[in-house]
Structure formats: C-alpha cells, structure tokens
Amino acid sequence: xxxxxxxxxxxxxxxxxxxxxxxxxxxxxxxxxxxxxxxxxxxxxxxxxxxxxxxxxxxxxxxxxxxxxxxxxxxxxxxxxxxxxxxxxxxxxxxxxxxxxxxxxxxxxxxxxxxxxxxxxxxxxxxxxxxxxxxxxxxxxxxxxxxxxxxxxxxxxxxxxxxxxxxxxxxxxxxxxxxxxxxxxxxxxxxxxxxxxxxxxxxxxxxxxxxxxxxxxxxxxxxxxxxxxxxxxxxxxxxxxxxxxxxxxxxxxxxxxxxxxxxxxxxxxxxxxxxxxxxxxx
Ligand code: ATR
Numbered sequence: 508x509x510x511x512x513x514x515x516x517x518x519x520x521x522x523x524x525x526x527x528x529x530x531x532x533x534x535x536x537x538x539x540x541x542x543x544x545x546x547x548x549x550x551x552x553x554x555x556x557x558x559x560x561x562x563x564x565x566x567x568x569x570x571x572x573x574x575x576x577x578x579x580x581x582x583x584x585x586x587x588x589x590x591x592x593x594x595x596x597x598x599x600x601x602x603x604x605x606x607x608x609x610x611x612x613x614x615x616x617x618x619x620x621x622x623x624x625x626x627x628x629x630x631x632x633x634x635x636x637x638x639x640x641x642x643x644x645x646x647x648x649x650x651x652x653x654x655x656x657x658x659x660x661x662x663x664x665x666x667x668x669x670x671x672x673x674x675x676x677x678x679x680x681x682x683x684x685x686x687x688x689x690x691x692x693x694x695x696x697x698x699x700x701x702x703x704x705x706x707x708x709x710x711x712x713x714x715x716x717x718x719x720x721x722x723x724x725x726x727x728x729x730x731x732x733x734x735x736x737x738x739x740x741x742x743x744x745x746x747x748x749x750x751x752x753x754x755x756x757x758x759x760x761x762x763x764x765x766x767x768x769x770x771x772x773x774x775x776x777x778x779x780x781x782x783x784x785x786x787x788x789x
Contacts, residue, residue, distance in 0.1 A: 508538060510545055516566070517774055518547040520559055520581075521574035525550075528788050529572055532767050535787035539780050544569070551577065560584040563603050570602045570774040572767075578642060585610040591653070594679060595646045600770040611773060614643075615650030617766030618735075624765070626731045626755040628704065630654035636698050637661050638690060638719065639708035640668040643735055647708050648672065652680040659683055660698050662690045664709075692720045699725050707734040712742040719744055726751035735759040764788060 519529050525548070533546035549571070551559040556577055561584075563571060573581050578597040582588065585601065588610045592598050598610035622628050630651040637644050637651075640663035648659055659676065663669035669687035676685045688694045690709070699705055705726070711719045713736055721744070726732065732748040737759035748756045768779035 508534060508545065511543070513543055515544045515569045516547060517544055517568065517570045518549050519572040519574060520549050520551040520556070520577055522550055522552050522576060524548045524574070527574065528763065529574075529767060531787045532764065532784045533771060536771055536780050536784050539783045540775075540777060542775055542777065544775065553577070553580065556580055557584055560601075560608065563601060563608060564606050568603060570600065570770070572770055573599050573601060582610060584608070591615055591649070594653070595649045597642055597646065599766060600773060602773050611770070612646065613766040613769035613773070614646045614762070615653070616769050617764075618647055618733075618762045619650050619654055620765040620769075621757065621761030622704075622731070622733065625757045625761040626733070628731045628755065630656045630704065632657050633703040634658040634701060635660070635704045635706065636695075636702040637706045637708055638695075638711075639663060640665070640672045640687075641708070644708035645672055645675075647706055647735070648676060648685075649679075651704075652676060652683045656683050658685075660686050660688060660702070662688045662695055662698070664690045690720060692722075692725070695721060696725045699730070700727065702730060704731045704733065707736065707742075707744050710736075712736045712744050714739065721747060723747045723751035726753055728752045728754060731755040731757070733757045735762060737763060760785075760788060 530546045537544040585608045592610045592612040595612045599614050600611040602609045635651050635656045661669040666689045673685045673687045710716050732753050734742045734744045736742045745756050764785050768781050771779040
C-alpha cells in the first residue's frame with residue numbers, strides 16, 4: 508500500500524480495538540480496486556468519544572466504523588441518522604459528507620444479506636426465534652421485522668429486557684407478531700420446534716462464556732440456524748445443529764463481511780469486492 512498526500516483515510520473507533528478484522532478486509536478491498544484509501548484502527552476510550560468524533564471533521568477523515576462500546580453513545584454527536592440507525596438505535600458506520608456526519612447501521616442489512624447469500628433464506632413470512640435482547644438482538648430483530656418476518660420471539664436471560672424490546676418492536680412494526688420468553692430449555696424447546704429460523708445474538712458460545720440451554724434434540728432439520736458469533740468459526744451452537752442434521756448452518760462471518768461491504772459502498776460509492784473481503788478475513 509502506497510500512502511501519498513492524496514490518500515483518503517477511513518477507519519474504526521472502538522475500545523479495545525486490537526482484535527478487529529476490519530482493517531484487513533477493507534484494505535484488501537481498496538488495494539484490489541486500486542482505490543487510494545487507507546483503513547486505520549483507532550483506539551478510542553469512552554471518555555474521548557466526543558473529541559474523536561469531532562476529529563473526523565477536523566482531520567477530514569472520510570468515514571469510520573464504530574464498534575463496541577460506542578455504537579449507541581456516538582449517536583448524540585452526529586448530524587443525521589439513517590432510518591435503520593434510528594430504528595436500531597445504534598450506529599456502526601459514519602459517513603463524512605462534506606463535514607456533515609451521517610450515522611448508518613449496516614449490521615442489520617449485513618445480516619439480511621448474509622442470510623440470503625449463506626442460507627438462501629429470506630426473513631419475509633418466517634417465524635424467527637432470536638436468543639438475546641442486547642444491541643445485537645435488537646439489530647437483528649429490527650432487520651427481520653423490516654424484511655417482513657411474520658413472527659419474532661425474543662428469548663433472553665433477563666426476561667424484562669426481552670419484554671421491553673418486544674414493546675418497542677410492537678410500537679414500530681404492525682405486521683409482525685412479537686413475543687418474549689425466558690432463555691430456558693423448556694420454553695425454548697416449544698418455540699424452536701415451530702420456528703423457521705433460530706438466531707443466537709447472545710454472547711453464549713464465545714470462548715470462555717457459558718453454553719446456551721439447548722441440545723441437538725431441540726433442533727429440527729429444516730431450521731436455519733444462524734450464530735452471530737464467528738470466533739470460533741464452528742460455534743457450540745453450530746456443532747449441535749450439525750449433530751441434529753440441520754442443513755442450513757451459518758456463523759457470523761457472513762454478517763461481518765456484508766456489514767463491511769455496505770460501509771465500503773457508503774464511503775467509496777463503488778461496488779465492494781465481497782470475495783476479496785471474505786478471503787482477507789478467513
Ligand atoms: P450485544 O451488543 O453484543 O448484544 P449486550 O448488549 O451486552 O451485547 O447483550 C448481550 C446478550 O447476551 C444479552 O442478551 C445477555 O443477556 P442479559 O440481557 O440477560 O444480560 C446475553 N448474555 C450474556 N451473558 C449471558 C449468560 N451468561 N447467560 C445468558 N445470557 C447471557
């Protein structure tokens with residue numbers, strides 16, 4: 508990569524940041540298309556977020572991705588939000604449009620795109636069970652509702668959070684039926700048996716975290732099982748799904764790639780080389 512006086516800077520704000528795969532993915536894409544851009548990781552502490560966002564304008568950074576723990580906190584420093592970012596209540600991509608900072612959320616679109624690319628499945632008309640009611644769970648629930656899912660069940664350890672999310676979704680989406688259940692085996696078992704798509708949006712399955720209260724017996728072959736986790740690539744849930752003979756089993760790599768691809772398009776206006784981005788990550 509050759510950095511010159513004309514090179515445009517993009518990057519990512521997060522804390523911690525050293526584990527991010529995004530620089531690999533974006534720089535590979537810029538280099539393949541011969542675009543004079545460079546993607547840089549910025550370690551931004553929560554107390555410095557405001558001045559870091561001001562820095563986007565003052566340093567004429569073309570755009571940044573926003574990751575944990577800033578996705579919600581960053582909103583108050585932006586000039587405008589996309590409809591999706593407003594609905595999800597979180598921003599993962601900032602576009603610097605001539606000094607005006609616009610917040611987007613490409614996570615939800617990335618998920619929907621991956622669901623299609625990796626499982627040839629659309630959320631429209633489907634019964635979807637989502638495990639988790641945190642930021643990731645909300646993002647996926649909003650995207651599935653935007654796509655026209657017929658029913659969405661949110662299962663969460665803290666049932667009050669699932670109920671609060673269901674109230675929020677009920678207010679915004681009239682055509683989808685929402686319900687909340689606790690993240691316990693018995694209730695999950697009944698709900699999964701009738702679901703078309705099962706999504707893990709909890710942190711259970713990450714290295715060092717506990718296990719979901721699900722065994723292979725709760726899963727059926729025609730279910731689409733999507734784990735937002737991608738490290739490890741074959742998550743405990745995906746192992747169980749394979750044992751159950753589930754045909755469509757997907758990890759979070761596809762969502763990671765497609766959220767990045769949508770951000771790339773926002774910043775450059777160019778069609779992203781998705782295969783290159785995928786190869787760089789894998
Ligand atoms: P994210 O933005 O990735 O969704 P988060 O907002 O912290 O992160 O949400 C983490 C999700 O994982 C929540 O649904 C959380 O459940 P609670 O709302 O009950 O906290 C879930 N989670 C994390 N650790 C868990 C555990 N040990 N058992 C069950 N659920 C867990």
